Amino acid sequence: MSDSNTTYFSNPSHFILLGIPGLEAAYAWISIPFCAMYAITLLGNFIILFIVKTEQSLHEPMYYFLCMLAFTDLVLSTSTIPKMLGIFWFNSREIGFNACLAQLYFIHSFSVIESGIFVAMALDRYVAICRPLRHSAILNNHMVAKISLAVMLRGGILALPYPFLARHRSYCRTNIIPYTQCEHMDVVRLACGDIRTSSYYGLFEIICTTGLDAFFISVSYLQILRAIFRLPTKEARLKTFGTCTSHICVILAFYIPTLFASLTARFGDNIPLHVYILIANIYLLVPPMLNPIIYGVRTKQIWDRLLRLVTQKGT
Structure with missing residues (x-):
């Protein structure tokens, strides 16, 4: 395309999110499971916070x-799902430039934070099973606070270049994003010129977070399994392994959809766009909904406390 037919602007005033192209007629039906998952996410996670606090x-x-x-x-679900529902219900497709950058920052930073939390949980299970007598000494409140701060800072810092890389580009031809939310590569693909810097940084961030986190979690569980198999009885092995099942389930609920969406984005050239968008939304919708359900059902202390709350309200 010649330069005379291309419009350049450094910061567009807004982007247009198309939602799920090709399924516009079904938006009312699609919004039902999206809204239900969001409601379950809000209810389940607020219940977890309330129970642990009280x-x-x-x-x-x-x-x-x-x-x-x-x-x-x-945070992760609230930064994305309300805008999706706005598209489905009110055809509210416009999103401001700064709001789009904020959304992509929250998506990337809190995805990294969530992955880091799984590493911290794996560390807790490792210490509890392999160093049970020193668990309270190693993971005291001061250490937990430092680990939590490190996890938050890592996510916030590693995601910080994304909005800066997107902001300092010139955009041309269109400001239409054919998806339901702003993500880094979806935005910078609309920019003019070479976007390899953004692509390389995205690959670097994936390796430094998901890759390393999966490695540390795997090492932790190898040590845990070694300790479990040394236990003298089958009952003791099953009971000890049962303390890890909730953590394993939420890890799988997070990493499997993320890996599936990532592989689909890179190798699913023959997949229709609307199918790809639905798949890509899985890792934003499903894990936040499943995590409180898994811990609520699989963790006896939380389940018992929840039953007491329900019983007290029913009497």
Whole structure:
């Protein structure tokens, strides 16, 4: 395309989110599961926060990290789903330039934070099983606070270049994003010129977060499994492994949709756009909804406390 037919502007006033192109007629139906998942996410994670705050016996490292996970899920889902529902219900497709950059920052930073929380939870399970007599000494409140701060800072700092890389580009031809939310590569693909810097940084960030986190979690669980297999009885092995099942389930609920969406984005050239967008939304919608359900059902202390709350309100 010649330069005379191309419009350049450094900061567009807004972008247009198309939602799910090709499924506009079904938006009312699509919004039902999206809205239901968001409602479950809000209810479940607020219940987790309330129970851990009010139940003194749950003031332990694992539940502190669980509260961080609940807060992260609330921020991650709230930064994306309301705008999706606005598109489905009110055809509200316009999003301001700065709001778009803020949204992509929250998506990337809190995804990294969530991954870091899983590493912290794996560390807690490792210490509890492999160093049980020193658990309270190693993971005291001061250490938990330092780990939590490190996890938050890592996510905030590593995601910080994304909005800066997107802001300091010139955009041309269109400001239309054919998706339901702003993500870094979706935005910079609208820019003129070479975007390899953004692509390389995105790859670097994935390796430094998801790659390293998955490695540390795997190493932790290898050590945990070694300790479990050394236990003398089958009952003891099952009971000890049962303390890890909730954590394993939420890890799988996070990493499997993320990996699936990532592979689809890179190798799913023959997948229709609307199918790809629905798949890409899985890692933003499903894990925040499943995490409180998994911990609520699989963790006896939380389940018992929830039943007491329901019983008291019913009487």
